Amino acid sequence: MSFELHDAGALVTGGASGIGAATVDILRRAGARVAVLDLQEVAAPVELAVRCDVTDERQVVESVAEARGALGGIDLAFLSAGVGGFGPLVDMTLAEWDRVIAVNLRGAFTSLREIARAMVTGGRGGSIVLVGSISGFLTERMMGHYSVSKAGVAQLGRVAARELGPFGVRVNTIAPGATETPLFAPTQALPGYQERAAARAALGGLGSAYAVAEAAVALACTPWVTGQVLAADGGVSLWSPIDPAEGLGAP
Secondary structure, eight states, X not given: OOOOOTTOEEEEETTTSHHXXXXXXXXXXXXXXXXXXXXXXXOSOOSEEEEOOTTOHHHHHHHHHHHHXXXXXXXXXXXXXXXXXXXXXXXXXXXXXXXXXXIIIIHHHHHHHHHHHHHHHHTSOEEEEEEOOGGGTSOOTTBHHHXXXXXXHHHHHHHHHHHHGGGTEEEEEEEEOSEESTTTGXXXXXXXXXXXXXXXXXXXXOEEXXXXXXXXXXXXXXXXXXXXXXXXXXXXXXXXXXXXXXXGTOO
């Protein structure tokens, strides 16, 4: 899939690895000028790489302002910064709950708020894509804090789309499924987990960071779409544990 984004100013949070890094690469190859906000070192040659903790409001405010100046305005934004976690609710500490919510939901809100302010005051609109997850609308045990954070991200995107539409700013959410990224890597320790996920995807296999990033950039570049959640999961969220066709031996 190819895109033409010559001279567009694009900001990516969490752009040093995984889906964020793939998004950065696609944007650069499409001709966009890219700024990355991340705690990790950014390997790709970009216009600006800022060390930023999205849980720190001051850092986000200052980093978005710096990115806006370096890019001459923000036309596109991809909010990819996120963390995972695993554990039953009855054993989960408040510190662990807060850790995931702080990055995935509060960090998404603060980043979106500052980017939206830049887009609105810039007067030329823009497009924001949040990275959610199919875990935000499926019921998965041992991932309560992660699921709640991603459900919140999807609703944040809907509300923001409604509020920002009059200013020409579109907001959508991409919802990956089982995707081969550093965030997904720890599931290798769960016997058979990745194999089951791959087998249950309608298209077969696990997703790649580039496949999800392509969907995110395509969503960002679709003019008459806002407030939507697009599952980029190969169809794994279509799987049902009570599918009667399974008893008939259907593939």
